[in-house]
Amino acid sequence: RALGEAAVKVARAVGYQNAGTVEFLMDNEGNFYFIEMNTRLQVEHPVTEQVTGIDIVQWQIRIAAGERLPFKQSEIRLNGHAIEARLTAEIPEHDFTPSTGRLSEWTPPGGPGVRVDSHLYTGYSIPPYYDPLLAKIIAHAPSREEAVARLTRALHEVRLEGVQTTRDFLIRLVQTPEFQQGRVSTPFVSRLLRGYAPVGGIAR
Incomplete structure (x- = not known):
């Protein structure tokens, strides 16, 4: 949860709107450290698609076309x-x-x-x-x-x-x-x- 909240803060700080990837490193104590943000999909995005059921590629295009997401973060459920x-x-x-x-x-x-x-x-x-x-x-x-x-x-x-x-x-x-x-x-x-x-x- 803390990682997700930190990623959202990064995107909001620069006014970013669309699919993106924020990367962190985590140590053995659970502390995490910011590495970089990629303003695009990562090659690993199918992992997220499989556990959420959300087609990220499709929504990347639809957001760029001016559409708004029809769901909130709190409504996304992870499956398996x-x-x-x-x-x-x-x-x-x-x-x-x-x-x-x-x-x-x-x-x-x-x-x-x-x-x-x-x-x-x-x-x-x-x-x-x-x-x-x-x-x-x-x-x-x-x-x-x-x-x-x-x-x-x-x-x-x-x-x-x-x-x-x-x-x-x-x-x-x-x-x-x-x-x-x-x-x-x-x-x-x-x-x-x-x-x-x-x-x-x-x-x-």
């Missing part, structure tokens, strides 16, 4: 837990170096509580010029434990051939006790990379 994994064309064991090439296969996951936002198709060529993000895989469930289980299943279902990706690394990450218990910190990924070996020698 959502987690997003960003599948990228990168090689984890080589400091996440970008991987390029042509996709010979792309089959996204599916099933209850799984959402995939992606521009991919079989035959698509991954260029070297842009962000290596390939797909956002979002799992939504009544509890965090169920959301983690759905995300794990969804990552296993991904079929993507032609470039190296972070899929296997993400599977390893979501299966760690630290992630499942929500105890990760900034050095977590660096520690996880020690001794990391992708399945079959190729991270898919």
Whole structure:
């Protein structure tokens, strides 16, 4: 609640009206510190959409067109837990170096509580010029434990051939006790990379 109130104060202080993202860092004692405000949607916005049922992209456009929100903050109810994994064309064991090439296969996951936002198709060529993000895989469930289980299943279902990706690394990450218990910190990924070996020698 305090984080939300602080974010609203930031937006009001500069007269900002529309979708935006205010970022904070929080320490072990629950103290939080302002980092920055992005006057746009973040790539993680599907997490908010899943737990609130609100189409943020649609309302960003409608607000810009002069419409007013038909609901108040106090009327928004959070439903369950959502987690997003960003599948990228990168090689984890080589400091996440970008991987390029042509996709010979792309089959996204599916099933209850799984959402995939992606521009991919079989035959698509991954260029070297842009962000290596390939797909956002979002799992939504009544509890965090169920959301983690759905995300794990969804990552296993991904079929993507032609470039190296972070899929296997993400599977390893979501299966760690630290992630499942929500105890990760900034050095977590660096520690996880020690001794990391992708399945079959190729991270898919």
